[in-house]
Amino acid sequence: MAPSAVSPAQxxxxxxxxxxxxQDVVDDTTAAPAPGLTKPLADMMGNWDNFSFAPIRESTVSxxxxxRYFTDLHTHAESDIAIIGAGxxxxxxxxxxxxxxxxxxxxxxxxGVAPGGGAWLxxxxxxxxxxxxxxxxxxxxxxxxxxxxxxxxVVKHAALFTSAVLERVLRSGNVKMFNATAVEDLxxxxxxxxxxxxxxxxxxxxxxxxxxxxxxxxxxDPNTINAxxxxxxxxxxxxxxxxxxxxxxSMKRLEELEGMRGLDMLRAEDAIVKNTRxxxxxxxxxxxxxxEIDGANRMGPTFGAMLLSGVKAAEEALRVFDL
Ligand code: 48N
Numbered sequence: 001m002a003p004s005a006v007s008p009a010q011x012x013x014x015x016x017x018x019x020x021x022x023q024d025v026v027d028d029t030t031a032a033p034a035p036g037l038t039k040p041l042a043d044m045m046g047n048w049d050n051f052s053f054a055p056i057r058e059s060t061v062s063x064x065x066x067x068r069y070f071t072d073l074h075t076h077a078e079s080d081i082a083i084i085g086a087g088x089x090x091x092x093x094x095x096x097x098x099x100x101x102x103x104x105x106x107x108x109x110x111x112g113v114a115p116g117g118g119a120w121l122x123x124x125x126x127x128x129x130x131x132x133x134x135x136x137x138x139x140x141x142x143x144x145x146x147x148x149x150x151x152x153x154v155v156k157h158a159a160l161f162t163s164a165v166l167e168r169v170l171r172s173g174n175v176k177m178f179n180a181t182a183v184e185d186l187x188x189x190x191x192x193x194x195x196x197x198x199x200x201x202x203x204x205x206x207x208x209x210x211x212x213x214x215x216x217x218x219x220x221d222p223n224t225i226n227a228x229x230x231x232x233x234x235x236x237x238x239x240x241x242x243x244x245x246x247x248x249x250s251m252k253r254l255e256e257l258e259g260m261r262g263l264d265m266l267r268a269e270d271a272i273v274k275n276t277r278x279x280x281x282x283x284x285x286x287x288x289x290x291x292e293i294d295g296a297n298r299m300g301p302t303f304g305a306m307l308l309s310g311v312k313a314a315e316e317a318l319r320v321f322d323l
Pocket of ligand 1: 084
């Protein structure tokens with residue numbers, strides 16, 4: 001049977017667009033949890049006198065954490081895809097990949113202790129998250145309630161979006177998030193074409209606190225994650241932002257960065273989604289990091305482009321991975 005002309009990623013988007021046709025307005029009341037507590041929890045209230053926790057030792061707690069963490073570190077030393085940055089774009093890419101390819105081993109590396117980037121209140125001074133359609137297609141896929149305002153939708157609190165997509169990503173069986181962990185270099189290999197080019201083949205990580213203090217203490221050896229495909233969504237330039245594109249310049253694989261331009265929402269959002277791509281073999285750049293390399297405008301406090309750039313970055317990663 002001829003392979004389907006439509007890639008799995010395209011099928012996923014087509015299904016999601018079909019879901020959009022439902023045009024059912026999803027609002028908070030339908031998503032509210034049922035009132036009242038479950039009986040076991042309700043029965044606990046008012047009966048605290050004989051209350052006590054099951055007896056375990058502190059070492060049990062420590063071993064429960066470290067055994068899992070170091071098993072994950074050992075397992076993900078060889079990953080299929082590494083995603084740098086768990087902001088709205090990186091989380092959307094991780095969510096899409098977890099749904100399309102649950103067979104792939106994915107490492108999501110986040111420098112902050114808390115994931116979410118600018119969507120986790122960093123860029124959310126006024127709490128609500130505004131997204132222009134058709135970004136509602138992604139919200140419906142994840143199951144984030146929103147108010148439909150016609151050409152745009154509003155999630156009542158940015159943290160509602162971030163926590164919902166984060167919950168789906170963390171519940172998945174194939175995405176491991178390493179937070180408080182900074183990517184501080186890229187693993188590279190010479191391109192097979194012998195043209196002197198490089199392909200990206202993984203990431204070098206360190207505890208973020210160490211990465212921030214290389215200048216004032218002897219370097220602590222890094223950790224490495226080999227991955228044939230890396231998605232970089234580290235945001236626009238800032239203390240940690242635009243990491244991979246700045247590294248390509250410092251390793252002389254890019255002349256210079258065009259730099260993010262002034263705020264023009266209409267131009268910015270379409271450009272970021274359409275131009276999410278593989279910038280050097282093995283490295284896909286999406287979200288606001290792309291604005292730094294392309295000189296795209298910024299869009300201000302609206303997040304539709306981040307979500308759909310994440311979907312496109314996932315699609316690009318699968319294209320590269322399946323080559
Ligand atoms: O939220 P950001 O910064 O980046 P995106 O592209 O996911 O979303 C951008 C969005 O928040 C905006 O900037 C909005 C749309 N405003 C636009 C405008 O006009 O200003 O998330 C990037 C994440 C953060 O959580 C960083 O901590 C993390 O990436 N990060 C890293 N993680 C690991 N290693 C690194 N080297 C690194 N650098 C950044």
